[in-house]
Amino acid sequence: MLPRLFPILLLAAACTPKSIELGGGAPPDARLYADVYTWECEDSKTLELYEGVFAYQISLEYAPDGLADRDLPSSGCSAGLDIFPSDAGANATDIPGGAAPGWTTGEMEGLLGHHAEGFYFDNVFDNSSSCQAAEDLLDEGTTLSDSGPFSGSSAPSPGEVSDVTLEGEVDEETGIPFGAELTASWDASGWDKTWVQIRREKDGALVESVTCAADDEVFTVDDDVWSLLSDALEVDVTNVYVAFEVDGSSTTADGQEILTATRAMHVGVVQD
Numbered sequence: 697m698l699p700r701l702f703p704i705l706l707l708a709a710a711c712t713p714k715s716i717e718l719g720g721g722a723p724p725d726a727r728l729y730a731d732v733y734t735w736e737c738e739d740s741k742t743l744e745l746y747e748g749v750f751a752y753q754i755s756l757e758y759a760p761d762g763l764a765d766r767d768l769p770s771s772g773c774s775a776g777l778d779i780f781p782s783d784a785g786a787n788a789t790d791i792p793g794g795a796a797p798g799w800t801t802g803e804m805e806g807l808l809g810h811h812a813e814g815f816y817f818d819n820v821f822d823n824s825s826s827c828q829a830a831e832d833l834l835d836e837g838t839t840l841s842d843s844g845p846f847s848g849s850s851a852p853s854p855g856e857v858s859d860v861t862l863e864g865e866v867d868e869e870t871g872i873p874f875g876a877e878l879t880a881s882w883d884a885s886g887w888d889k890t891w892v893q894i895r896r897e898k899d900g901a902l903v904e905s906v907t908c909a910a911d912d913e914v915f916t917v918d919d920d921v922w923s924l925l926s927d928a929l930e931v932d933v934t935n936v937y938v939a940f941e942v943d944g945s946s947t948t949a950d951g952q953e954i955l956t957a958t959r960a961m962h963v964g965v966v967q968d
Contacts, residue, residue: 723761724945726954729781730754730838730851734962736860737827747857747962748827754799754838755781758814760952762787768891773908775924781815788814797843802836823968830854830960837958845948851956852944855886860938860962871934871965874927878917880938882962887940894921896931900967903931936964
């Protein structure tokens with residue numbers, strides 16, 4: 697972890713403080729995630745299956761020139777990636793000017809609560825019975841307001857996900873039996889990345905995970921994936937996310953870069 701970065705005061709000969717600007721330059725300074733969680737829904741008229749949104753969360757991290765690494769694997773699988781932030785990392789600092797960030801999708805709007813230094817979050821809705829499609833909910837993307845230099849920055853509009861199918865044993869309460877083979881397939885378009893994450897959870901908290909790149913509209917959880925996990929750990933559920941992501945970035949008027957992403961995660965086991 698990198699050391700925490702704060703505004704520094706330099707004392708001139710006349711003892712007049714001078715603020716050093718945060719951010720600017722090549723390393724990115726902030727990250728915005730707009731996350732929707734989907735489940736299988738059925739059209740009442742056509743009886744066709746599609747992905748409906750049951751949860752929607754937004755997070756904003758600010759760590760000038762020192763964002764935590766949340767890169768996905770370009771190929772293969774990696775264990776223990778931290779890609780669902782709960783803080784902004786060791787370099788975190790609050791957005792200057794006492795910003796109280798807001799967000800809008802065009803049809804919805806809300807506020808991001810200050811959950812930790814440099815970290816703002818809104819659990820817009822969770823475990824709802826909605827079957828609204830992700831592309832309908834986030835048609836115009838998720839745009840920041842009242843966010844200091846990042847006001848007007850947007851997470852991109854989502855792609856489309858028609859259907860996600862899981863073939864194999866998935867218990868509706870405990871998830872995938874450890875070591876069992878599971879094949880996920882999907883029909884999706886308009887996304888930059890697709891990835892699959894196996895998540896082992898206890899009392900709702902993540903115990904361990906493996907995240908795998910998946911770009912061929914099909915992915916099989918096999919022995920190579922299970923070898924990166926431990927069956928000795930006590931968990932309540934072994935879940936699977938099949939995730940789709942579209943990325944963006946922009947630079948503010950004062951030269952700070954914000955990374956943005958809209959993500960849709962099909963959840964194998966939806967817990968109450």
